[in-house]
Amino acid sequence: MFYREAGQFKTTYRADMATFPITQDRIGIAIILMVAFTVIPYFGSNFFLHAIMIPFLIFALAAIGLNILTGYTGLLSLGTGGFMGVGAYACYKLATIFPEVHILIWVVTSGFVSAAVGIVFGLPSLRIKGFYLAVATLASQFFLSWCFIRIPWLVNYNVSNAIEVPRRTLFGVHVTGPEATPHARYFVVLAIVVAMTWLASNLVRGRIGRMWMAVRDMDIAAELMGIKLLNTKLLAFAVSSFYCGVAGAMLVFLYYGSAEATAFSINQSFAILSMVIIGGLGSLLGSFLGAALIFMLPLLLPPFLGSLGLSIQAATAEHLSFMVIGALIVFFLIVEPHGLARLWQIAKQKLRVWPYPY
Amino acid sequence: MAQNAIDKSVDTFPKFLLVNARVRGDRPAIREKDLGIWQTWAWAQVKEEVKALALGLKELGIERGDKVAIVGSNKPRLYWAMCATQSIGGIPVPVYQDAVADEMAFVLAHAGAKIAIVENQEQVDKVLSISDRLPSISHVIYDEPRGLRDYDHTRLKWMNEVQEIGRKAFASKYSGDAWEKMIAEGKGSDIAVILYTSGTTGNPKGVMLTYDSVVVSSQNANAFDNLTEKEEVIAYLPMAWVGDHIFSYAQSYVAGYTVNCPESPETIIEDRREIGTSYAFAPPRVYENLLTLTMVRMEDAGRVKRAMFNYFLKHARKWGEKILNKESVPVGARLKYWLGEILVYGPMKNRYGFTNVRVAYTAGEAIGPEIFRYYRSLGVNLKQLYGQTEAAVYITAQPDGEIYADTVGKPSPDVEIKIEPNGEVLFRSPGVFAGYYKDPEKTAETKTPDGWVKSGDAGFFDPKTGHLKIIDRAKDVGKLNDGTLFAPKYIENKLKFYPNIKEAVALGDKRDYVTVMLNIDLVSVGSWAERNNVIYGSYQELAAHPRVYQMLSEHVDEVNKSLSEEGPMAGAQIKRFLILHKELDADDGELTRTQKVRRGFITERYGPLATGLYEGAKEVGITTELTFEDGRKGNISARVKIEDMKPHAPAAPMGKAA
Amino acid sequence: MRAPDETTIKAGQTLLSVEGVSLSFGGVKAIRNVSFDIRKGEIRAIIGPNGAGKTSMLNVINGFYHPQEGQITFKGIKRKKMRPHDAATGGIARTFQNVALFKSMTTLDNIMAGRTLRMHKSFFWQLLRYGPAEQEEIEHRRKVEEIIDFLEIQHIRRVPVGRLPYGLQKRVELGRALAMEPELLLLDEPMAGMNLEEKEDMCRYVIDVNNHYGTTIALIEHDMGVVMDLANRVVVLDYGQKIADGTPDEVKANKAVIDAYLGVAH
């Protein structure tokens, strides 16, 4: 109903292929970014920024990573946590070996390491398909978490056997380490996530995105059209792992502040996967929605139930949120396999044809 | 408007093209939705294209006064062809692209066209199929090369080649402004275009219009609604129809506004929405269809949404027009209307692509008051006008703020009108036509020596508003045997205001009572059938369905009711009706190319039904021949039921025509 | 992308030939020692009863199946077997018996995907999109739009193909194949499961493709009427063996064919 598209005609392909062809969408996204960059940091409490926004954004990025692999290319992966870990540990090693290079550079470049690892574990994807591949990725998960635990070199032989985040500043402001304020870290995270989301949207809308989806929808046809399956799949693994890697690095350096191997256990993989499923396979927007829902559910559940008059202790709340998430996953798979993102699509379509039903 | 301060030296469209190319060279002149986007040409570009084409035509032997036929749907290059022809003194003759071969043969032969510029393979085939009857045709030029590769190209040319020829010629034998000189030779008194009107009877007549008449009425029209170069119009009506010629060509060249050609007939509604036209012109049928579509769609909407929709429509019906006419309206109503604007009116206008419309016209036929009010209540400034090819359209139009559903407005600028005793409307204006091509006596019949033109329509000036009201074709206004005045069109329109009724043919002249043959509207009745799970396989089946009959008889009854309240008309209530077993179709000659019913033709074609209607038969069998799109012929036969109606008591005493 | 030693073929010359090809799955012989050729610019029909090995033949030609015996000569290059990628880069495109479109992608994207081989802007540019990548995207979009225009599917440009009726899906698939600008176009029962009208349209498109783009076409079809109208030459397979080869009329007259195929059909 708010979509008044009359008079929005395209005279060039560039305009027609723009990220947001509809004016109203452009306005909408502008407002969201504006809010994210000004309103939230201005009004948001430290708790809100630190405990909600930062992790939400980081998980959203990881979800994008997994979505590229599973949603766009149709390769089911249970190894997300592992790849995130690679990013984190790589970042730690690089940062300690070359302390003079700025930490944020390492946060981003550590993605390349996990990309490389991703390619290695992606190699089987040529021969094996579907669940077999899922199991293969599980292998990477277990192997990697083993490495994190068993190779003290990764943590510079810390007795704690955990990553200890060094103090670093950006423009004289602490961005990592204990002194870094939530606001500083929030801006860094937000900037990185926005930038990488933009890049991802460029990828998936272009030739490469089409190759990925082609492989997903009908690999035989894709192959007979000259699309090299292995390269395409490996590229998906690389990009996906890159995103997960960066997310992992940020998780440790800009959120936890220090982390043990458990942070990148298989449960992490499952959490991300459920974000992608609920958010919507093959949708960047969905990655954000899913992350928001899954991550915030445990936070929101107690107050919600509280408002219903039943007060419960944290443990119970956690169990409940597990059940709810599980139920939600099943629910979405039944009513709308494409998740929240599709629900939004449908709503939007309704608004566009309003008041017509179709 | 300033730049259009009437400059008498600019009196032909090629001259206007030069002006536009100079004054607003980089403003969009014309767009076409092609290959997925709106390909746009600025005036300066158009000038170059037209120039190349013009010189090309000249090379192919077009001299001053030669006729060039133009056949096809609205495409930029066909509009250019029109201007190109005019620029070298030729006379364009647009032809209805859906004309069957015979019709086309007549027009091309009668006009003696030297070159036919056509859209695509389909038209090429048509022209070639009748080429033996067209000795005068030297070349056929086509716009869309697809499928024509293997044709014999001795007399066939692709428009690009022609333009190439033109460019070469310019490079070789013409000096810099040779073309501009040719244009300068054109005079306002020259014939600008010959438009063949598909007369309701007999062969089409070629209406010759001079530049002066077309230019003047265009200028007046632009001034009347103060149109500027900023307007966006969408060109989708037949190029051979005077309406399109004036709106999409003449007025555009004069005002310098942008014309948009749709991607394909199926996508017009979407295309109109994308463009968001600011100046719209359409026969009532278009508005009807849009409304029908809306109602059908809303039937499927959720209950709440439908309730909201109806609620606000009701409010709009109450206040919308007043607000549009800037009358004083209570604040409460205004607020509610504003809310409605957000929830319903705005979105609806957006759906129709009327969001930016400043002025929208309906013409060609009477429009249903309900439909008319609907659009106005949404805030669309829809107006009526009364025009004819012979007048270069404008005879009367409704000025802003003086809008009435049942009038056609006041005389347009420079137009004089008088009403004959028999009710026929005569007009005189600078816009009137020069005469019918090669048909002096017909010309004499319609045009008096002192320049008055017989419109052939019966009407009168409404004393209350001072607006003209048209009842019907003068010759169609007949009498029942008891002398009651019988205006068939009037009755038919009342019927056609019901979305379920697509066409109606009223009989009664020199008969004892009035009867009608109906066509149901497949869209709305079809969806009604779905909702009431009435199963049907074909139009014929649906039309014959008892429940459909029942539904329509209710409509007819309501019409009788309203007639009974209209004094003179009360005697002309409908006694019997039937639903035709096939849709009336232009290809069968039952409708004119502008989709008007040919009453006479139909009554004889369906003779058995007509007699049945008056001999009290309950059911009549009939077999009819029909023509398919591809020109093949076939037969369909059916038994058609006839329904009796009981008339309402007249509210006023029977009015006998004097 | 083309092999260097490859010769350019003129119209009428042999574009592709299969010699003594045999193919079997496990014990099952799908094709037995079949040889025939396809000449540049012609429409070549492969017909035969169900299970005659027609589709397998196409799969061999574009390298999806690898024959145990025989060889394939394409544009003068002899190969023991085709590889899908070589076939594609070499200019062989195909459609599938039961449409193999990218269901969740729009018509536009499906056909754009057909351009993949001809798009070369690197990953880096793809990331940035603006600049070269977008430029390339636009060029190819234009080509694709021409195909959309050619096949008259403007109105479904942005519809996910999964939602389209079968007939339209077939048309989109043809479009996707055309987007590869192939020299040899393999159509696997392009009119299967279509109503008469759709069939007529499809025939027109096939003919138009052949003379508008000058594309060589090899098609499998059941409808004899269609084949006889369309094809310049027909090869008939039965139980994996070639039983006839020649012009439609010759084939019609051929005794073996009548027994094996038309006989069944009547």
Add this chain to the structure above:
Amino acid sequence: MLCVKPYSMFCKIFIIPFYEMWELPDIFVQTLWEGLVGGTLYSLIALGFVLIFKASGVFNFAQGIMVVFAALSLVGLHAIGVPAILALALTVLIMLVLAFAIERVVLRPLVNQPDIILFMATFGLTYFLIGFGELIFGGDPKVMITKQLYIPTGTLSFDFAGGRVEMQKLDITAVVVASLMVAVLAVFFSKTRIGRALRAVADSHKAALSVGISLNQIWIIVWFAAGLVALVTGIMWGARSEVSFALEIIALKALPVLILGGFTSIPGAIVGGLIIGVGEKVGEIYWGPLFGRGIESWLAYMIALVFLLFRPQGLFGEKIIERV
């Protein structure tokens, strides 16, 4: 650890282990035995997967949690005073109910959806059961009611090649029960009408209908069967260590077994299980130290992966011919 000179590394990997095996056969046998036992448990879990995958094409990610859930219910029921045997019976009932619930709530609405969707549904199911289980039984580990179920405990040891090999009675029971279980299932599948129907479903759903059993019934049956397998697994495993949600992750160790054995082959599951079980034990004992132990956690997967590259369809899986 990792920082060893290459040449010595080489012999540490390729010579010393085998030398040790040869030198101390008793330890080797001990290792084999333990591997074998571990293997049987893997086999059992794998069996659960296979049953369901065979009959409904669903990759049941929830098999692991079903094991935990079954065990917890059993222990839980007993904890609230239900006699062991009755508790066992009730648990069987619970698994039946669970099968019904899953069929009704998850499978039926998702019939004819792509496999991946169904997989993710079971993934959601896992989440739900974890939450549900913890909610009811609490997250803390419990002790399996071994005695009450009359499962023999204690060790059985005998001399061997100058050493001593010890076997837990428990383990022996496990092996026996597992073998029985397999035998029963084998009979069930090959002899009974339902069993044949199930096999038919594996090929085509229509076929199943022609046998006269509705898909829904079949699903309930297989999920129930899988539930029973889960219960047995739970008891055995619980008895060896303890009943906790850690089992759920351990269950994932059964996945490599599937890769080896193929998703649809029961013998595959058994053999695969044993290979993996033995393989990882031996690996852990003889090579583990080189990599700082704990390599069991992934060795199985690596074995499976390497194997996959050479035989994508698994040990007993049949070769797939792709058609277009």
